[in-house]
Amino acid sequence: MRSTGGHSHTGPGGRRSRCRTAKKITGTDFATEAFVAHRNLLFTVAYEMLGSAADAEDILQETWLRWAEVDHATVREPRAFLVRITTRQALTRLRTLRRRKESYVGPWLPEPLLTAPDVAEDIELADSVSIAMLLVLETLAPTERAVFVLRDVFDLGYDEIAQAVGKTPAAVRQIAHRARAHVTARRPREVVSPAQTRSALAAFQQAVETGDLQRLLDMIAPDVVLLTDGGGVVRAALEPVVGAEAVADVLSRLASATLRLAQVNGHPALILRRGGQIDTVLAVRLEGGLISGLYAVRNPEKLSRIDRETAVGR
Secondary structure: OOOOOOOOOOOHHHHHHHHHHHHHHHHHHHHHHHHHHOHHHHHHHHHHHHOOHHHHHHHHHHHHHHHHOOOHHHOOOHHHHHHHHHHHHHHHHHHHHHHHHOOOOOOOOOOOOEOOHHHHHOHHHHHHHOHHHHHHHOOOOHHHHHHHHHHHHOOOOHHHHHHHHOOOHHHHHHHHHHHHHHHHHHOOOOOOOHHHHHHHHHHHHHHHHHOOHHHHHHHEEEEEEEEEEOOOOOOOOOOOEEOHHHHHHHHHHHHHOEEEEEEEOOEEEEEEEEOOEEEEEEEEEEEOOEEEEEEEEOOHHHOOOOOOEOOOOO
8 A cells, every 4th residue: 555644735736636546545445345245255165175264264364355355346246356365365274274184183074054044045155164064175176165154055157267267268177077977976966945954953862862772773874984183182082983873872971961952054063062061062963764864063262152153155
């Protein structure tokens, strides 16, 4: 930013200085309005790439700083421009996070978000921010993940994505095709309605609270997998717990907790409290009417914002 405070202009010079100031204020208003208008979209892009709300918020700060320095008169599409900045920052952060996750203690799970009920109405958005989908996205290389998120979730054009990831449009098409095939092979094949999930969780909650081990066994798939993320900070299984009996045994220990249904990452989930404090967020994956996957986030660092709603959007 160029300062004019060191110069004294009178007459036309003074008027020119005032015009420059007025233009600068107008530009700042435009920058702020554009950023606020697309903030939920930008947060969601960063979150889907990183699986961390805290890191996504950092990316938004960096995006704003870079956006504020841009000559906005040259920007034709603020949405695309802002997504490009956010994607580039998120890719840089993602590569750093991947190295950090290699030394993470026990299974790593995404940071859960308390989301508004209307998120579930946008089926594609709800699917894209689900814990199960974010875990699938973790298996993609950073550029593949960015391309998949921008193309399949946010429907950006190949030219726009190419500018964001530093590839040619032709290369982006190939990457998108490869990433889509990878995700399709690993994502849940069955579409489960929120009502089905809520019903299953309500029954699950009752079985846990009453300590009905047989009812729990009847609800979970024989090859069910439970992932618990304690981050090395709180007690959690350091390896996936596999099989109905082993998982039911772990879940039977939750009887002393208070369980509440909530909307987490666009889907019904359970929030467990002990002594009034949030202890665990438990999300599930349903297949064939049975619970085939359980995701228990216990790391306190990942539970710091679960008591307040986070806005996501497209």
